Amino acid sequence: MSKVSFEWNQQNSFVTVDEVNTYKAEVASLHKVLHNKTGAGNEFLGWLDWYERDHVEELQKIEKAAKDIQGHSEVLVVIGVGGSYIGARAVIETLQHTFYNELPNSKRKTPRIFFVGNHVSSTYLSDLIDIIEDFEVSINVISKSGTTTEPAIAFRVLKDWMEKKYGKAEAARRIFVTTDKEKGALKTLALKENYETFVVPDDVGGRYSVLTAVGLLPISVAGINIQELIDGAVVATKDLRNPTLLENDSYQYAVLRNILNKRGKSIELLAYYEPNLNYFAEWWKQLFGESEGKDGKGIFPASVGFSTDLHSLGQYIQDGHRHLFETALYVEKPRHDIIVNINEHDLDELNYLAGQPMSYINQKVLEGTTLAHTAGNVPNLKVTIPALTAYHVGYLIYFFMKSCAMSGYLLGVNPFDQPGVEEYKKNMFALLGKPGYENRLKN
Numbered sequence: 001m002s003k004v005s006f007e008w009n010q011q012n013s014f015v016t017v018d019e020v021n022t023y024k025a026e027v028a029s030l031h032k033v034l035h036n037k038t039g040a041g042n043e044f045l046g047w048l049d050w051y052e053r054d055h056v057e058e059l060q061k062i063e064k065a066a067k068d069i070q071g072h073s074e075v076l077v078v079i080g081v082g083g084s085y086i087g088a089r090a091v092i093e094t095l096q097h098t099f100y101n102e103l104p105n106s107k108r109k110t111p112r113i114f115f116v117g118n119h120v121s122s123t124y125l126s127d128l129i130d131i132i133e134d135f136e137v138s139i140n141v142i143s144k145s146g147t148t149t150e151p152a153i154a155f156r157v158l159k160d161w162m163e164k165k166y167g168k169a170e171a172a173r174r175i176f177v178t179t180d181k182e183k184g185a186l187k188t189l190a191l192k193e194n195y196e197t198f199v200v201p202d203d204v205g206g207r208y209s210v211l212t213a214v215g216l217l218p219i220s221v222a223g224i225n226i227q228e229l230i231d232g233a234v235v236a237t238k239d240l241r242n243p244t245l246l247e248n249d250s251y252q253y254a255v256l257r258n259i260l261n262k263r264g265k266s267i268e269l270l271a272y273y274e275p276n277l278n279y280f281a282e283w284w285k286q287l288f289g290e291s292e293g294k295d296g297k298g299i300f301p302a303s304v305g306f307s308t309d310l311h312s313l314g315q316y317i318q319d320g321h322r323h324l325f326e327t328a329l330y331v332e333k334p335r336h337d338i339i340v341n342i343n344e345h346d347l348d349e350l351n352y353l354a355g356q357p358m359s360y361i362n363q364k365v366l367e368g369t370t371l372a373h374t375a376g377n378v379p380n381l382k383v384t385i386p387a388l389t390a391y392h393v394g395y396l397i398y399f400f401m402k403s404c405a406m407s408g409y410l411l412g413v414n415p416f417d418q419p420g421v422e423e424y425k426k427n428m429f430a431l432l433g434k435p436g437y438e439n440r441l442k443n
């Protein structure tokens with residue numbers, strides 16, 4: 001089976017093999033640091049070989065809960081933010097029908113999935129309640145800490161709404177909690193209310209947790225085969241354990257990023273050509289942004305959807321400030337293809353494309369863009385995905401997580417913490433009058 005692969009060449013990346021190879025020894029040594037778990041953030045390396053361990057029971061428990069939800073619910077509301085939100089959404093949107101929630105019941109056999117608790121918009125929450133009102137609903141509330149404000153507020157409102165709609169006992173049967181195995185407010189509440197619980201492993205940080213219960217329950221409810229996702233991640237775990245730089249795609253990607261960053265290319269654009277990858281790019285942004293953006297360092301991760309953004313941001317990318325490099329996500333085989341038809345009158349002058357599949361045209365968009373952007377001094381890298389299947393997406397997720405760990409270590413930061421995100425929270429708590437924060441804004 002063909003695999004997810006990272007491709008770069010001197011012509012497009014402006015980096016030579018010799019330059020990459022100067023990192024050979026450092027990468028080999030950081031590989032040991034990573035796998036022997038002796039580096040910064042080593043308490044959060046559970047994901048590194050998580051997939052190879054025996055998770056039969058856990059996956060069965062997730063699949064059973066997903067079946068129950070599918071059986072009695074037309075809607076699943078997923079409450080969470082950051083790593084407790086984006087991963088599940090990324091995988092569902094990547095693998096499911098583009099218009100999944102809009103599909104009529106005859107075409108969508110699994111519940112609609114709505115996400116909330118990832119901001120503090122009252123309009124969104126109230127519109128959500130409006131749209132789910134007449135449906136049978138279940139909730140999966142996800143929070144590793146169990147105390148994050150955004151999901152906590154949404155859950156407080158929706159718990160109340162569920163209890164009014166169903167009564168306490170039936171609401172409890174429809175509320176599924178994913179949190180720490182023993183501590184935190186959500187765990188305490190789950191015990192008190194008798195909610196079914198799923199565990200966020202201690203040694204896996206939020207942004208590395210999509211292929212644990214955090215992402216797998218909503219993904220399974222959406223009808224996606226979670227075993228195939230894990231299978232892909234298992235193969236990636238094996239493939240990307242190779243310490244030799246030029247034989248390890250994830251390490252090459254990490255090195256290329258670091259070389260380009262040192263040359264002042266401080267913004268990376270993840271460019272996707274399938275709209276289904278929109279939320280995958282959001283997941284990738286959290287992964288790299290929170291992992292590397294610290295100590296005054298890091299590449300700012302941004303994303304662009306092509307060809308859409310070629311008609312807006314394309315101008316800047318081609319001609320603006322030269323601090324960009326681009327990594328294309330190329331899907332070799334789309335889920336569906338359409339052949340351009342011939343037209344007798346050819347008023348749109350497209351007959352030269354008649355008989356061609358749209359995927360061929362999309363591929364030429366990518367090739368033309370790569371040529372244009374490299375000519376405009378935007379180095380280009382490429383990740384090829386054979387097809388958007390659960391297996392390949394599982395592989396791709398692991399590829400990026402492994403790259404990110406190595407990339408962070410090469411940069412000299414701890415890729416597994418996120419101290420910076422606490423700042424706004426402390427100010428917000430002080431401004432809201434939360435006890436204990438009274439002195440925060442005094443000077």
Ligand SMILES: O=P(O)(O)OC[C@H]1O[C@H](O)[C@H](O)[C@@H](O)[C@@H]1O
Nearest residue numbers: 082083084143144145148206421
């Ligand atoms: O799962 P939770 O504890 O609710 O955390 C959810 C998210 O919020 C935090 O502020 C962090 O920035 C993220 O890394 C984390 O994924």
